[in-house]
Amino acid sequence: MTTTRHNILITGASSGLGEGMAREYARMGRNLALCARRTDRLDALKAELETAHPTIKIFVRALDVNNHDQVFEVFRAFQTDLGTIDRIIVNAGMGKGASLGTGYFHANLQTAQTNFVAALAQCEAALEIFRAQNAGHLVTISSVAAMRGMPRAQTTYAATKAGLSALTEGIRADLLNSPIKVSIMYPGYIRSEINAKVKSTPYMVDTETGCRALVKAIEREPVQAFVPGWPWALMARAMKWLPLRWVQKLL
Incomplete structure (x- = not known):
């Protein structure tokens, strides 16, 4: 039987899966620490959730995860x-990119x-806290794209998610x-800001459905x-295990 984690930190919480998970956890009565670059959206989310769930505590802070010193400062x-x-969900990420050698190194580098x-x-930063507490649950949000190398805009994205999974x-x-517990989540196609421009994708589910399934999985640890x-x-x-040419036809 898993422990109930009452205080939950989510990065990249201003949109997409991070925002969706925050809504689910608020509904469950959990206290939240939410961070992202866009503080206006965080403030609006905090106000909304506090109105709907007045018994929970919600703290928000600006965080650019590429400012590594700031990551440690904000978590502390x-x-x-x-x-x-009790639980830290490493969710912040992006999906910019293009086929390598086509002039978009800047975008691939930013994603990496x-x-x-x-x-x-x-x-x-999470494990610094958990080791001191001798308790906690670290969750990283990878992707099913981590299973194989992917073409075009997903090449660097898939590689980073595979690296995150190995880490x-x-x-x-x-x-x-x-x-200290550690979990990797592999979301499939869940509608979010990162894929909002993708028109036709098989097996895509809406944000609420996907985030509810994600939180349910995380709760099992x-x-x-x-x-x-x-x-x-x-x-x-x-x-x-399928040949790479066949993998591309599945997705």
């Missing part, structure tokens, strides 16, 4: 606000820095004999979870 400040942080290097900083598994290996489970648990297995 949230710990001061809440006393303890945000999705992997900045995630490393968030994991470091998370390494952290879990390092903490196997500790009370598994080693890993594919979300929604159908069809992505099966699809992920197929993606690992």
Whole structure:
């Protein structure tokens, strides 16, 4: 039986999956520490959730995850606000990019820095807190794209998510004999700001449905979870073993 995590920190909480998870956790009566670059959206979300759920505590702070010193400062400040942080969800990310060699190195670099290097900083800051508390649950938001190399705009994105998954598994290996839990989430196609311009995608679910499934999976504190489970648990297995040409036809 898993422990109820009352105080939850979510990065990238001003939109998309981060905002959706915040809404779900507020509905469940959890206290929230929410951070993102766009503080106007965070402030609006805080006001909305406090009105709907007046018994919970919500703290918001500006955070650019590529400012690594600021990551540590903000996480520590949230710990001061809440006393303890029970779960940290490393969610901030982006999907900019293009085929390599086509003049978009700047976009691919920004995605690599945000999705992997900045995630490393968030994991470091989270584990600094959890090691001191000797308790906590670290959750990283990867992607089913991490299963294989992807073409065009997803090439760098998929690589960063694969790197994040390996990083998370390494952290879990390092903490196997500790009370600190570590989980990797592999979302499939959930409608969010990162894919808002994608018109026709198979198996896409709306933000609310996807985030509800995501939070339900996180609450179980598994080693890993594919979300929604159908069809992505099966699809992920197929993606690992099918010829690369066939993988592209699945997605």
